[in-house]
Amino acid sequence: MSNPADGLDYGTLRLDRTGQAEAFDVIGDRYDEAFPHKEGQISAADWIIASLRTGSRVLDLGCGTGLPTARQLALAGFDVVGVDLSERMVALARGHVPGGVFHRADIADLRPGGPLDLGRFQAVTAFFSLLMLPRGEIPLALRTVRHLLAPGGLFALSMVEADVDDFTIPFIGSSIRVSGYLGHELREVVQGAGFEIAGESSYTYAPAAADIQPEVQIFLRCARRA
Numbered sequence: 001m002s003n004p005a006d007g008l009d010y011g012t013l014r015l016d017r018t019g020q021a022e023a024f025d026v027i028g029d030r031y032d033e034a035f036p037h038k039e040g041q042i043s044a045a046d047w048i049i050a051s052l053r054t055g056s057r058v059l060d061l062g063c064g065t066g067l068p069t070a071r072q073l074a075l076a077g078f079d080v081v082g083v084d085l086s087e088r089m090v091a092l093a094r095g096h097v098p099g100g101v102f103h104r105a106d107i108a109d110l111r112p113g114g115p116l117d118l119g120r121f122q123a124v125t126a127f128f129s130l131l132m133l134p135r136g137e138i139p140l141a142l143r144t145v146r147h148l149l150a151p152g153g154l155f156a157l158s159m160v161e162a163d164v165d166d167f168t169i170p171f172i173g174s175s176i177r178v179s180g181y182l183g184h185e186l187r188e189v190v191q192g193a194g195f196e197i198a199g200e201s202s203y204t205y206a207p208a209a210a211d212i213q214p215e216v217q218i219f220l221r222c223a224r225r226a
Contacts, residue, residue, distance in 0.1 A: 009140070010108055010111055010114075010140060013136060013137055013140070015106070015108055015137070016134075017085065017106065019175070019176070019177075020085060020132055020176060020177065021085040021086045022174075023171065023174035023175065023176050024084075024085070024086035024088065024176075025086050025087060025088040025089075026088075026173070026174055027088075027171075027172045027173070027174060028065075028088050028089075028092065029065065029092065030172055030173075030209075031064060031065060031089075031172065032065055032067055033208065033209075034172050034207050034208050034209035035205075035207055035208070036208055037205075038068055039203065040158060040201060040202075040203045040205075040219045041068060041069060041127050041158065042068055042072065043201070044125070044127070044156040044158065044201075044219050044221060045068070045069050045072045045073060045125065045156065046072075047154075047156065047199070047221050048123045048125070048154055048156055049072075049073065049076045049078070051123075051154055052078070052122050052123060054076070054077035054078065055077060055079060056079065056121075056122040056123065057079045057081065057119070057120070057121045057123075058073050058078045058079065058080055058081070058121060058122065058123045058124070058125065059081050059082070059118065059121045059123070059124045059125070060073070060080060060081070060082040060083070060100075060125050060127075061083055061107060061124055061125065061126040061129050061145070062083070062084055062085075062107075062126060062127065062128065062129020062130075062132070063082030063083060063084045063089070063090075063093050063102060064084060064089050064093065065093055065096060066082060066092065066093030066094075066095075066096040066097040066102070067096055069125055069127060070082050070093055070096070070097045070100050070102075071096055071097045073125075074097050074099045074100050080097065080099070080100040080101070081100065081101050081102070081103070081118060081121070082097070082101070082102040082103070083102070083103050083104075083105050083107070083110070083118075084102070084103075084104065084105075085105070085106055085132075086104070090102045090103070090104045103116065103118075107130075107133075107141050107144060108137075108140075108141075108144075110144055110147075110148060111140070111144045112144070112147050118148070120148060120149065120150045120153075121148055121149055121150065121153060122149075122150055122153050122154065123149070123153055123154040123155065123156070124145050124148055124149055124153070124155050124156075125155075125156045125157075126141075126145065126155070126158070127156070127157075127158045128158055128160070128217075130142070130159065131159050131178045131179055131180055132176065132177070132178065132179075133179060134165060134166040134177075134179055135165040135166070135179045135181075138179065138189060139189060139192065139193055142189065142190060142193035142194075142195070143193050143194070145193075146193060146194045146195065146224055149224040150224075151224065151226055152224060152226070153223070153224045154221070154222070154223055154224075155195055155220075155221075155222040155223070155224065156219070156220070156221055156222070157190065157219070157220045157222065158217055158218060158219045158220070159180055159181065159186055159218050160178070160180050160215045160216065160217055160218075161180060161181070161182060161183055161186075161215070161216040161217070161218050162178075162180030162181075162182075163181070163182055164178060164179055164180050165179050166178075166179055167179070169212075170211040170212075171209075171211065171212060172209045172211065172212070173211070183200075183218055186218060186220070187200075187220070190220060190222060194224065194225050195222040195223065195224060195225060196222060196223045196225055197220055197221070197222050198221045198222060198223055199220075199221040200219065200220050200221070201218075201219045202216055202217060202218050202219070203216070203217045203219075204216055204217075205217050
């Protein structure tokens with residue numbers, strides 16, 4: 001299988017985050033109100049908890065408010081680091097998970113040779129964070145995740161199933177740009193970035209916010225290939 005990231009690097013892309021962080025700065029705590037039940041996310045984090053030793057380093061990429069994932073991992077005894085582009089979300093996460101370490105940063109900052117070196121992790125979670133990127137950047141983000149993982153490290157990923165690329169949608173009173181894949185396309189992109197898929201689940205989810213349509217959420221449980 002060809003690697004979708006072959007021939008690409010961050011130097012070939014113009015990164016456009018216009019309005020993305022600002023929308024989440026405005027949304028703040030309303031995000032958790034709009035998505036009150038997160039069974040798929042909790043189950044995927046439980047897989048990591050059951051698979052790793054207590055004290056393992058775990059990165060929550062796009063940590064949001066820290067709920068539920070960063071708190072769930074911290075309560076299980078893991079060394080939790082969180083990253084989010086929204087300053088407001090990082091502030092909320094620090095309040096919700098005082099034992100974690102949180103950074104306001106872009107995933108591109110974590111790339112090999114990038115400005116923020118957080119070391120290596122035994123697991124990375126990316127729940128609905130990569131969908132904030134255009135499709136052309138997602139293989140690079142996945143390759144960055146692979147770089148952040150120790151050999152054999154675990155990766156839990158979720159996306160909304162949708163055939164869209166950098167598409168503007170209303171979102172909790174603001175607007176954001178999102179990308180998505182159909183299920184088989186998502187699996188191909190993830191495998192092409194150097195991951196084995198150990199398991200998959202999907203959920204039909206109806207958010208509590210009136211301006212968000214029901215969605216199909218795909219969760220992949222992966223391991224870094226050597």
